[in-house]
Amino acid sequence: MLAMSLSSIPSTQAASLQIILIPCGRVSQEMLAFLEGGLRREFGADVGYAERMMVPESAYAAERSQYRADAFIDQAPVMGPGRETLTLMVTDVDLYVPRLNFVFGLADRRRRTAVISLARLNPEFYGRSSNPELFRERALKEAVHELGHLMGLEHCSDPACIMFFSNSLADTDRKGPGFCPRCRQQVGR
Numbered sequence: 001m002l003a004m005s006l007s008s009i010p011s012t013q014a015a016s017l018q019i020i021l022i023p024c025g026r027v028s029q030e031m032l033a034f035l036e037g038g039l040r041r042e043f044g045a046d047v048g049y050a051e052r053m054m055v056p057e058s059a060y061a062a063e064r065s066q067y068r069a070d071a072f073i074d075q076a077p078v079m080g081p082g083r084e085t086l087t088l089m090v091t092d093v094d095l096y097v098p099r100l101n102f103v104f105g106l107a108d109r110r111r112r113t114a115v116i117s118l119a120r121l122n123p124e125f126y127g128r129s130s131n132p133e134l135f136r137e138r139a140l141k142e143a144v145h146e147l148g149h150l151m152g153l154e155h156c157s158d159p160a161c162i163m164f165f166s167n168s169l170a171d172t173d174r175k176g177p178g179f180c181p182r183c184r185q186q187v188g189r
């Protein structure tokens with residue numbers, strides 16, 4: 001299903017972007033391998049891994065049983081001076097930022113680092129039966145969306161574009177895994 005939206009990637013650009021995935025907490029190998037393949041296809045990037053991290057307890061807000069997304073990003077290792085290296089943390093715990101009930105993810109352009117939470121992407125979170133395929137597709141969409149922010153994209157008004165703002169999972173499920181032509185042109189991939 002995901003392969004449908006993938007456009008051809010100019011090989012001259014393919015080598016220049018590197019994405020480092022950092023599992024943070026309990027994230028399965030299957031999930032990581034799926035994200036790795038999807039990001040490689042979507043961005044034509046080299047995808048590598050950094051060592052698995054513990055969920056930072058300093059990010060925990062006991063009164064809401066959630067973790068602050070920006071505090072996660074603060075814990076990310078600095079990945080060298082390369083301007084073409086982007087870091088994506090992937091965690092199983094539920095994330096929030098002040099004034100929002102929760103976030104699916106957060107991107108910090110200055111640090112070239114983003115984090116996504118798998119917690120609310122899993123149908124089991126809502127008492128539904130498990131659906132690993134849907135779960136993985138949602139995770140890839142959120143990963144591409146946050147990496148799009150790291151590459152300078154803002155939200156897009158096209159509901160089918162991956163850069164459309166997801167207020168709910170219905171928005172996430174409706175949009176495709178790829179960029180609309182305008183956003184695609186902006187990321188240059």
Ligand SMILES: [Zn+2]
Nearest residue numbers: 145149155165
């Ligand atoms: Zn966004």
Ligand SMILES: [Zn+2]
Nearest residue numbers: 156161180183
């Ligand atoms: Zn768009």
